[in-house]
Amino acid sequence: MKTRHKRIVIAAGVLICLGGAAALVLNAFQSNLVFFFTPTQVQAQEAPSGRTFRLGGLVVAGSVKRNGVDVNFAVTDTMHTIPVRYTGILPDLFKEGKGVVAQGQFSGGVFEAKEVLAKHDENYMPPEAADALKKAASAKAGASTNVNPETK
């Protein structure tokens, strides 16, 4: 083989490797993205069924019910509330009235969580949960400015 040919073969080999790797990476990326939804979006059926996504908001006070290793609680963004079912141990910072993010699937009106995340700081609100509350708050504010004149 001539040197030029060798170089071409090596260059082609590298390109094929890179192309294959890029295809692998992008495919894995596409199928493993986890999107985030608020309880309001889930209520409005915007969340995909049969696919894993994240749900964030506040744990409704008084909603946590333990039954052995199974636990039920509700997550709210102050507009809507979604019941969540989980099996296992909740993180240390999981508390009623505090922010939480759950990852899992929504089926039959219940969010089946595979994972529950609460962050490692008392005052810290998971950004997704904070986002959900903000959206709900602005939706409420928008609604109230519309409603107020009529009531007056």
Added chain:
Amino acid sequence: MIPEIGHFLLWIALGVSLLLATVPLIGAGRQRTEWMAYARPSVFALFGLVSVAFLCLVASFVRHDFSVLYVASNSNSALPVEYRIAGVWGGHEGSLLLWVEMLCLWMVAVAMFSKHLPQQVLARILAVMGMISVGFLLFMLITSNPFDRLFPVPVDGRDLNPLLQDPGMVTHPPMLYMGYVGFSVAFAFAIAALIGGNLDATWARWTRPWTTVAWLFLTIGIALGSSWAYYELGWGGWWFWDPVENASLMPWLLGTALIHSLAVTEKRNSFKSWTVLLAILAFSFSLLGTFLVRSGVLSSVHAFATDPRRGLFILGFLTVVIGSSFALYAWRAPTVGLGARFALISKETALLANNVLFLVAAAAVLLGTLYPLFLDALGMGKISVGPPYFDAIFLPLMVPVVFLMGVGPVAKWKQAALPDITVRLRWAALAAVLAAMLAGIAAGELHLGATCGLVMAFWIVASIAEDLWTRVGSKSSSVNDVVSRARQLPRAWVGMMVAHAGVAAFCFGVAMVRNYEVEKDVQMAVGDSTSLKGYTFIFKGTRELQGPNYSALQGVVDVSDGSTTQVMHPEKRIYRVQQNPMTEAAIDAGVTRDLYVSLGEQLDSGAWIIRIYVKPFINWIWFGCMLMAAGGLIAATDRRYRRAGKNERSGMEAT
């Protein structure tokens, strides 16, 4: 008074590093010896200034000086002294100071151990490192001064994050930073070579030991962080693909590629432009790692800072460093020329493939880490990229890497013969498959994932054994002969083999843990028992316990494997100041398995939810990392780096 001294010294240090960044560089350009001679003394001065400033911060912590904002935020009068010292790097400002301290340490090391370098080269290297220290000192003094005072002075501090009150956290950041910052040496060597235009095998030989040492520190740092996550986060995982972990993994992947490509540059004078590019990239990713962790863009345990000015500064700094080095690269790299030619089947090709794979892996981690941030910044919604993505890309990328790890060392430089390699490695391949299947059967069941991982581990071991046999055993007639041949093996080769054996141990641990670990969440009242993988766990109840700055409920769990019984003590701690609950797992560590028990929640009935794991061979993961680091150390102390130094010096004296 002490904090003011520290603050003042940092300003002087900024002045010194400004001089260091300019005077020797200009001197090198104009061939002015006395200007270049300025580099070494100012490095020592800089080191002295920053070290004393660092000690000032340590003193403020030890003396409970809560008038210092940073101390008040990260310490408490009840905090034990070792964690007060570790508190220095427990937050954003102090970690920066540690970063600069490490940089000075590396500069001093370069100044001391590179006397054999031509003065011009040394002056340029130290000047480039001086520029980096200017950037970091400015960053610290403008946006994150660790010596800022707090008024009115609080009665007590807000305490160190309980997660960081752990021996692992005392050592993890310094090791990690030694690695991060260590890549600045390779970077400085590369930039100096680009400026000077003298990029050759000698340059690669100078750079290699520095890069290897930086890489070994990074390896240790990552391993410590991972083992910390395992026992301190309380839930048994050892790697979470958290952005903070990814930030340290990316420079490691690029550093690994760099080590291998430097080998080609030194031995064969090829891949030169590529090696320089990797050196720039490895350091850029170290900076990016600092940026990701320190700017607060990540919603993660480690992201301390939330000040956007800091993010902007680092982003600007990053742009300047990466932008200017790439500009320099684009301008100068074509002059460094192509290296020696090589055939399609050769060690060079194997190493080239290794480099491509590591680069792709780093790019894939980068995509998974930054894409969610970009989407969020652009307001296009919140997404997360979890472990499934990284698992899906890492396995297919690492299988060929491990395959090449067997082939590369036995392939010849320049031109290798495929039949020759096949003959040499066919027994290794067969042995690897057989050993993996036997191990699978011994572990209980055979399945594909586990066997695949185990084949990788045994393949590396078998190919090392084959190579060792060829070099030492096959030609020897007596035991003495074997010993004398083994002694003559070059340290660089031994180091490589030890590091590769480390990868094998790592693969073995990962394959075992991922496929054969068993886990159980179980509700247990006092006196209840449960069994898992032949072990019986009996819950004896909890008792109260007072630590220095926390109170805890300590569980008592009797574990028996049929013949012996031992007691394990998982804890649920409440740290008094921050009132955070913390789960402290009880771990019975062993060579073949870890028993892992942690307390979940207490139910109204008084029973506890308890999580139990039996994790086979998990310690092999970190043992493997330590072997890799040990291999790095052996390779970096190869005689030829020292001899090369002496030869060049005597050569220069002769001329």
